[in-house]
Amino acid sequence: MQVRMDWQSLQAFTAEIFTRAGLKPEDAQTEAEVLVWANLRGIDSHGVLRVPQYLRNIDRGGMNPRAEIRVEKETAATALVEGDHAFGPVVTKFAMNIAISKAAEVGIGWVVIRNTTHQGAMGYYTMMAADRDMAGLAFVCNPPNMAPYGAKAAGLHNSPISIAVPGNKHRPLVLDMATSVAAMGKISLAIDKGTPIPQGWALDKDGQPTTDPRLAAILLPFGGYKASHLALMFECLSSLMVCNPLLEPTLLHQEPVRPGTQNSVVAAINIGLFTDIETYKQHIDALVEGLKGLPKADGFDEILVPGEFEDRVCEERLALGIPLPPGTVDNLREAAARFGIPLPPALHEEAA
Amino acid sequence: MQVRMDWQSLQAFTAEIFTRAGLKPEDAQTEAEVLVWANLRGIDSHGVLRVPQYLRNIDRGGMNPRAEIRVEKETAATALVEGDHAFGPVVTKFAMNIAISKAAEVGIGWVVIRNTTHQGAMGYYTMMAADRDMAGLAFVCNPPNMAPYGAKAAGLHNSPISIAVPGNKHRPLVLDMATSVAAMGKISLAIDKGTPIPQGWALDKDGQPTTDPRLAAILLPFGGYKASHLALMFECLSSLMVCNPLLEPTLLHQEPVRPGTQNSVVAAINIGLFTDIETYKQHIDALVEGLKGLPKADGFDEILVPGEFEDRVCEERLALGIPLPPGTVDNLREAAARFGIPLPPALHEEAA
Numbered sequence: 001m002q003v004r005m006d007w008q009s010l011q012a013f014t015a016e017i018f019t020r021a022g023l024k025p026e027d028a029q030t031e032a033e034v035l036v037w038a039n040l041r042g043i044d045s046h047g048v049l050r051v052p053q054y055l056r057n058i059d060r061g062g063m064n065p066r067a068e069i070r071v072e073k074e075t076a077a078t079a080l081v082e083g084d085h086a087f088g089p090v091v092t093k094f095a096m097n098i099a100i101s102k103a104a105e106v107g108i109g110w111v112v113i114r115n116t117t118h119q120g121a122m123g124y125y126t127m128m129a130a131d132r133d134m135a136g137l138a139f140v141c142n143p144p145n146m147a148p149y150g151a152k153a154a155g156l157h158n159s160p161i162s163i164a165v166p167g168n169k170h171r172p173l174v175l176d177m178a179t180s181v182a183a184m185g186k187i188s189l190a191i192d193k194g195t196p197i198p199q200g201w202a203l204d205k206d207g208q209p210t211t212d213p214r215l216a217a218i219l220l221p222f223g224g225y226k227a228s229h230l231a232l233m234f235e236c237l238s239s240l241m242v243c244n245p246l247l248e249p250t251l252l253h254q255e256p257v258r259p260g261t262q263n264s265v266v267a268a269i270n271i272g273l274f275t276d277i278e279t280y281k282q283h284i285d286a287l288v289e290g291l292k293g294l295p296k297a298d299g300f301d302e303i304l305v306p307g308e309f310e311d312r313v314c315e316e317r318l319a320l321g322i323p324l325p326p327g328t329v330d331n332l333r334e335a336a337a338r339f340g341i342p343l344p345p346a347l348h349e350e351a352a
Numbered sequence: 353m354q355v356r357m358d359w360q361s362l363q364a365f366t367a368e369i370f371t372r373a374g375l376k377p378e379d380a381q382t383e384a385e386v387l388v389w390a391n392l393r394g395i396d397s398h399g400v401l402r403v404p405q406y407l408r409n410i411d412r413g414g415m416n417p418r419a420e421i422r423v424e425k426e427t428a429a430t431a432l433v434e435g436d437h438a439f440g441p442v443v444t445k446f447a448m449n450i451a452i453s454k455a456a457e458v459g460i461g462w463v464v465i466r467n468t469t470h471q472g473a474m475g476y477y478t479m480m481a482a483d484r485d486m487a488g489l490a491f492v493c494n495p496p497n498m499a500p501y502g503a504k505a506a507g508l509h510n511s512p513i514s515i516a517v518p519g520n521k522h523r524p525l526v527l528d529m530a531t532s533v534a535a536m537g538k539i540s541l542a543i544d545k546g547t548p549i550p551q552g553w554a555l556d557k558d559g560q561p562t563t564d565p566r567l568a569a570i571l572l573p574f575g576g577y578k579a580s581h582l583a584l585m586f587e588c589l590s591s592l593m594v595c596n597p598l599l600e601p602t603l604l605h606q607e608p609v610r611p612g613t614q615n616s617v618v619a620a621i622n623i624g625l626f627t628d629i630e631t632y633k634q635h636i637d638a639l640v641e642g643l644k645g646l647p648k649a650d651g652f653d654e655i656l657v658p659g660e661f662e663d664r665v666c667e668e669r670l671a672l673g674i675p676l677p678p679g680t681v682d683n684l685r686e687a688a689a690r691f692g693i694p695l696p697p698a699l700h701e702e703a704a
Contacts, residue, residue, distance in 0.1 A: 078459030109432030127585035150652040163585040223574035229658040233515040243627045248642035276594045286536045290600035300502040306581040
């Protein structure tokens, strides 16, 4: 049985957990917001199921609850932010706010973050820009978990990219996708369900193709060489730009990479400095309507635009609560017990 | 039989053709350079085979040989360039030079081009940035030729994206790829060879899947919804940003789109303002070596990095000349006759 929890209770609970774990209350609040935002939109792989992993990472010295985030370099349009292994949402929100301020002045803000940790769903940050009538762009690089096209070992990260733009009547369009065929979260889900994964999603640890999600160890890029090359360029534009390589650390660095390290770019583009913002947003609506009105391919009832599916899930979950599978509830109960706080009440139980 | 022509003769010939067709000599030279650059790198679909198409487009009023290119809006980091339907390479090189100048000052230059025409291979422009120790980024939107995921009609363009970064001993990495599974050029090649195309590349004009390249009318995105959504966001970041929608023009505009119109973004990022440029380039080399040293998947002898295959073709073609199929030679001969100039001599003939 899974339970549903009210999103506000879940967010307050998550913030309390991270405050007790050592974060400043406002940072704990930011972390909780980003996790629950993902749950609300159905991106459960980036939601509160991460709580125990983050607590372990604090204990092991990977994530820094009291990081000293600082701007190391800066121009009118760019910044280099040293994250000091802060919780990803704390440093990434900080960085996107800088990008937005710079874009307000000079049309674009481009911020590279060194030494963040897991950032959650990247759409949260690009939506920050869209909510301020800007276009948002973000991408990430982590240590290897994906085989480059032609290899049978991990050499790239399945780096996600997110782009968001505001609509008028239509909700903002928000693209948020990994460069692998399927994200690791979908493989975890197949393990939980006991179903095989399609051929082409993953390799086992020896580099052999597998359809057994329990053996899946190395992700595969979508579109063959195309997403493989895109992921490679994201490392070049993020990690290498801040001299913190994550894909080839042993070749030039003696120090091992601290577990959980990520580098990232967040950017904002000020639409109003290029064109009339209201007209822009009307064009987004017209574009969405135009695409959705096209004749459907066999097997399709409708054409979805980026973020539309997640918007629908969000509407439902705002009303009915966020469904949490038994494993996640057990983990949250354990965290609650550790810090002596109550688990939020279940709205109701239901079959998964 | 195909013939091989020396690249310099072919470039001088192409420049002469476009000068006679009404371009300023320096603009004709730019156009010829970008076309022959593509041929040298094996991207023949974006090479001199385009000459007759461009001549027709001048005749029909699509491409403007004497465009008044102008910067309409500008900040320290951004610009909006009105292309006045100039030849793509003329306006795009102009725009990338602006991006590079701005990046030199404030770390990034982000330029949106309205009303360019066919720009050729986008890697040419991102390589301009890489040659100046910057990262280059470019993408494009055109009127629809690709079905959005779930549709059986064209609603998106198979918008290409290019990213380039400089190496040290290694040549710059240059990604240049369309968002369709295969570019239209590959379908034309299948027609010429009389071979079928794989399932999943294209639909016929009625939206039915086809493996007959002669019936292929609508391209399909790679990775299903992923590249479909990416292409959509490129329209939002280029065309809509300059109020010149190409995917839904009839909905908000009465005027039909002038044939051959494209909008585009070119950007440069100044690596040296973020990190030590020499160290950066060493990391690129190390990353390339690291990836190429990974164990190979079955059926692969080596792992190629972005631009590597094209670099090899270029080396061969610089030495042996550029191979041109009979159809292209006939078209160039016709153009030569129109303007009363001689076709460059063939170095030799060979089986295709």
